[in-house]
Amino acid sequence: MDAPFDTGCVFCRIVRGEAPAHKVHEDELTLTMMDIAPVTDGHTLVITRGHYDDMFAAPAATLQAVATTAKRVAHAIRTTLAPHGLMVFQLNGAAAGQTVFHYHLHLMPRSEGQPLALHARVPGDPSRLAELAARLAAAMDGEASPNAEQIAYWNESVGPTWVVRDELLDGQIRPLGLHALDRLALVPGERVLDVGCGCGSTTVEIARRVQPSGSVLGVDLSRPMLERARRRASEARVEGARFENADAQVHPFPPASLDVVFSRFGVMFFADPEAAFRNLRAALRPGGRLGFVCWRGIAENPWMMVPMMAAAQHLTMPPPPAPDAPGPFSLADPERVRSILERAGLVDVEIEPCDETLTIGGSGTLDQAVDFLLDVGPAARALREAADAGLRPRVAAAIRDALAPFHGPAGVRMASGSWIVSARRAANPSHV
Numbered sequence: 319m320d321a322p323f324d325t326g327c328v329f330c331r332i333v334r335g336e337a338p339a340h341k342v343h344e345d346e347l348t349l350t351m352m353d354i355a356p357v358t359d360g361h362t363l364v365i366t367r368g369h370y371d372d373m374f375a376a377p378a379a380t381l382q383a384v385a386t387t388a389k390r391v392a393h394a395i396r397t398t399l400a401p402h403g404l405m406v407f408q409l410n411g412a413a414a415g416q417t418v419f420h421y422h423l424h425l426m427p428r429s430e431g432q433p434l435a436l437h438a439r440v441p442g443d444p445s446r447l448a449e450l451a452a453r454l455a456a457a458m459d460g461e462a463s464p465n466a467e468q469i470a471y472w473n474e475s476v477g478p479t480w481v482v483r484d485e486l487l488d489g490q491i492r493p494l495g496l497h498a499l500d501r502l503a504l505v506p507g508e509r510v511l512d513v514g515c516g517c518g519s520t521t522v523e524i525a526r527r528v529q530p531s532g533s534v535l536g537v538d539l540s541r542p543m544l545e546r547a548r549r550r551a552s553e554a555r556v557e558g559a560r561f562e563n564a565d566a567q568v569h570p571f572p573p574a575s576l577d578v579v580f581s582r583f584g585v586m587f588f589a590d591p592e593a594a595f596r597n598l599r600a601a602l603r604p605g606g607r608l609g610f611v612c613w614r615g616i617a618e619n620p621w622m623m624v625p626m627m628a629a630a631q632h633l634t635m636p637p638p639p640a641p642d643a644p645g646p647f648s649l650a651d652p653e654r655v656r657s658i659l660e661r662a663g664l665v666d667v668e669i670e671p672c673d674e675t676l677t678i679g680g681s682g683t684l685d686q687a688v689d690f691l692l693d694v695g696p697a698a699r700a701l702r703e704a705a706d707a708g709l710r711p712r713v714a715a716a717i718r719d720a721l722a723p724f725h726g727p728a729g730v731r732m733a734s735g736s737w738i739v740s741a742r743r744a745a746n747p748s749h750v
């Protein structure tokens with residue numbers, strides 16, 4: 319599983335998240351980023367995740383993956399920048415002009431009349447590189463996606479905040495994910511998909527449970543969260559975990575390739591949940607299991623309700639979304655959950671309530687919990703959408719008052735309500 323790595327190599331350090339780069343796309347075998355010293359505007363590199371000096375050292379399968387990625391990047395460059403031409407080249411050995419000895423393919427947009435050059439010596443404008451990376455990434459994973467709104471939300475709006483808050487957030491909902499995982503009774507050797515894996519805590523836990531010889535693929539729409547997830551898996555030194563930026567509703571998973579599909583609060587955001595679960599069912603082998611945890615209604619989740627009511631004293635709350643609109647409470651109605659899963663072709667649907675007292679925003683002071691809730695959850699969302707910095711202190715004071723009765727030696731402890739849901743793909747081929 320571990321790809322070759324060279325500690326002295328700057329591209330290897332970028333792959334590991336130890337050196338900065340304007341990344342466009344990552345998958346199992348390749349990474350795409352803006353060339354830091356672009357020869358032309360939009361100059362992009364596709365590199366192998368593993369360290370191979372050049373084309374001679376890289377395995378053919380890896381080079382095929384590079385070609386597949388390059389085709390998508392080329393398309394994204396064409397739709398985003400509409401250059402007159404696109405030059406694609408790859409250099410092997412100093413005599414050929416190679417300067418970084420880790421395999422990489424250049425994609426260089428070209429205009430008519432532009433002089434031909436292979437390398438520039440001047441670093442590009444970082445803000446322009448960041449903008450191009452974001453636009454190419456959007457062109458690659460957002461094109462015609464039914465979940466484009468969620469993709470934007472999890473990449474631009476909340477993704478970066480959740481990465482910063484990851485430890486606290488993960489600590490808070492960790493027991494709920496573990497209940498759902500325990501229900502699945504994973505065994506070594508199983509192949510698992512972790513849907514909406516976010517910052518990867520559950521993916522790492524699953525990898526531990528299916529070792530040796532099992533594997534887990536974490537998918538999410540949020541690039542910043544996936545970067546955190548990859549770092550976490552590499553720090554945890556678990557085998558068999560990998561991550562992909564993919565929309566589980568439409569991603570072409572290999573048919574019948576999985577033993578288990580799991581999610582911790584990652585399945586409530588699909589624009590078309592029935593289509594999404596049908597896609598996930600097709601990825602399960604006959605007899606394969608599905609298990610997830612999702613929120614019950616907001617009234618059964620005081621940890622979200624109480625701060626939201628407090629914030630409502632100072633903020634105009636957005637109108638409540640339609641009960642089946644994508645969002646944290648879209649699967650709150652168990653009859654709706656059952657009907658979606660059964661219409662998607664799953665059987666043996668079981669839905670059990672889980673009531674758990676959560677420690678909000680870590681076991682620290684009241685102020686730390688308030689600070690956390692100003693970043694994460696429905697009150698945070700309303701505050702963000704109000705976009706008035708002057709409101710923050712007043713909302714903070716109101717939330718602080720509302721939380722005070724729940725604060726004790728173990729931090730702020732509040733009730734939560736969720737569903738632990740399980741189902742299967744029918745084992746009998748006549749029912750598939």
Ligand SMILES: [Zn+2]
Pocket residue numbers: 323324327328329330331368369370419420
């Ligand atoms: Zn390298």
